[in-house]
Amino acid sequence: MPTLSHRTAGFTDSVIRRMTRISNRYGAINLSQGFPDFEPPKEILDRLREVCSEDFHQYSITWGAQNFREALAAKQSRLMGFPIDPDREIVVTCGSTEAMMAAMMTVVDPGDKVIVFSPFYENYAADAILSGAEPIYVPLTPPAFGFDADVLEAAFCQRPKALILCNPSNPCGKVFTLEELKLIASLAEKYDAYVITDEVYEHIVYEPYRHIYFASLPGMRERTVCCSSLSKTYSVTGWRLGYIIAPEAVIEPAKKIHDFLTVGAAAPLQEAAVTGLCFPDSYYEALKHSYTIRRDLLLKGLDDLEIRHTVPQGAYYVLLDISEFGYDSDLEFCERMAERVGVGAVPGSSFFREPVNHLIRLHFAKKEETLYAALDRLSSFREKMRR
Ligand code: GLN
Numbered sequence: 260m261p262t263l264s265h266r267t268a269g270f271t272d273s274v275i276r277r278m279t280r281i282s283n284r285y286g287a288i289n290l291s292q293g294f295p296d297f298e299p300p301k302e303i304l305d306r307l308r309e310v311c312s313e314d315f316h317q318y319s320i321t322w323g324a325q326n327f328r329e330a331l332a333a334k335q336s337r338l339m340g341f342p343i344d345p346d347r348e349i350v351v352t353c354g355s356t357e358a359m360m361a362a363m364m365t366v367v368d369p370g371d372k373v374i375v376f377s378p379f380y381e382n383y384a385a386d387a388i389l390s391g392a393e394p395i396y397v398p399l400t401p402p403a404f405g406f407d408a409d410v411l412e413a414a415f416c417q418r419p420k421a422l423i424l425c426n427p428s429n430p431c432g433k434v435f436t437l438e439e440l441k442l443i444a445s446l447a448e449k450y451d452a453y454v455i456t457d458e459v460y461e462h463i464v465y466e467p468y469r470h471i472y473f474a475s476l477p478g479m480r481e482r483t484v485c486c487s488s489l490s491k492t493y494s495v496t497g498w499r500l501g502y503i504i505a506p507e508a509v510i511e512p513a514k515k516i517h518d519f520l521t522v523g524a525a526a527p528l529q530e531a532a533v534t535g536l537c538f539p540d541s542y543y544e545a546l547k548h549s550y551t552i553r554r555d556l557l558l559k560g561l562d563d564l565e566i567r568h569t570v571p572q573g574a575y576y577v578l579l580d581i582s583e584f585g586y587d588s589d590l591e592f593c594e595r596m597a598e599r600v601g602v603g604a605v606p607g608s609s610f611f612r613e614p615v616n617h618l619i620r621l622h623f624a625k626k627e628e629t630l631y632a633a634l635d636r637l638s639s640f641r642e643k644m645r646r
Pocket of ligand 1: 293429
């Protein structure tokens with residue numbers, strides 16, 4: 260048979276998603292792939308029930324149902340601080356996964372370079388391969404996950420077409436400061452690059468940190484391709500509702516890429532989700548509060564067990580330091596942990612460009628009882644994970 264495309268040889272399957280399958284195999288509490296085990300808001304589910312018997316079973320407009328885009332534009336204009344045109348500046352996609360892929364394919368030609376901070380969410384490497392982009396990695400150095408301005412400028416000197424900014428960051432929980440964002444903005448301007456943002460954790464930020472939308476910085480609206488989704492904000496990761504917000508000149512070609520890739524996001528789900536997009540600001544305050552409780556619960560439990568960990572400023576992940584166990588492979592560690600301890604984690608090496616294998620990632624988008632059960636299992640962590 261003829262060979263398959265070279266493109267597919269460039270990457271493995273997603274380790275995050277693989278760890279969910281491994282967790283399921285061992286009946287482990289799955290703190291690997293980040294998704295909630297609690298229900299989405301009742302109002303959204305009630306609306307979904309009604310939608311079943313209404314007329315939403317055929318395609319919506321390819322770049323998103325009109326009322327969904329209008330509700331999204333109203334919410335994001337309020338939060339981002341500038342008016343967003345629902346007809347010209349939004350494409351609704353199948354999750355932010357498609358949004359990021361479509362954004363990359365819109366901005367980047369094969370052979371172009373893109374800056375990616377490391378650690379990074381693993382999809383970006385695959386997005387780069389699929390769009391033909393060549394990543395330039397810039398380290399975010401633990402424990403504070405800051406970056407070196409000179410290293411970043413050296414990366415910009417290679418004339419990248421874009422920088423990918425995950426803020427708040429998966430997996431390190433960093434929330435970029437205004438100063439850091441301004442520095443990135445000045446370099447993007449100086450070297451004339453786009454900034455493609457992944458802001459899916461925009462509402463999951465812990466006190467005293469604040470999320471700043473990159474597009475809201477002076478002069479950045481024109482060069483920012485903002486990707487986000489409803490998955491984390493409304494606990495509907497399986498609905499696959501994401502979007503791109505960008506100036507019309509970017510959205511026009513992005514609409515075409517999206518159309519030929521997927522035609523459109525699920526019409527009934529868009530209709531039901533409009534309910535969530537119209538929630539008052541108190542909803543987002545409550546979401547933040549509930550995630551703060553989950554974060555504090557897990558961190559306290561890890562402290563009690565004397566397991567060293569990061570303290571996330573945003574998003575819902577914590578990195579645990581497993582260097583004391585002396586494993587060469589963090590993947591092997593995570594597989595064993597799922598089997599022996601009964602808790603699923605993601606090996607840190609799947610997020611880092613650098614040879615890091617002493618970190619594993621847990622997420623805490625889980626009911627408090629699930630987190631307590633996981634901590635209970637982790638109490639035998641040291642004993643069971645000894646080599
Ligand atoms: N963002 C989530 C994670 O990092 C999962 C995303 C996904 O699997 N599509 O675990």
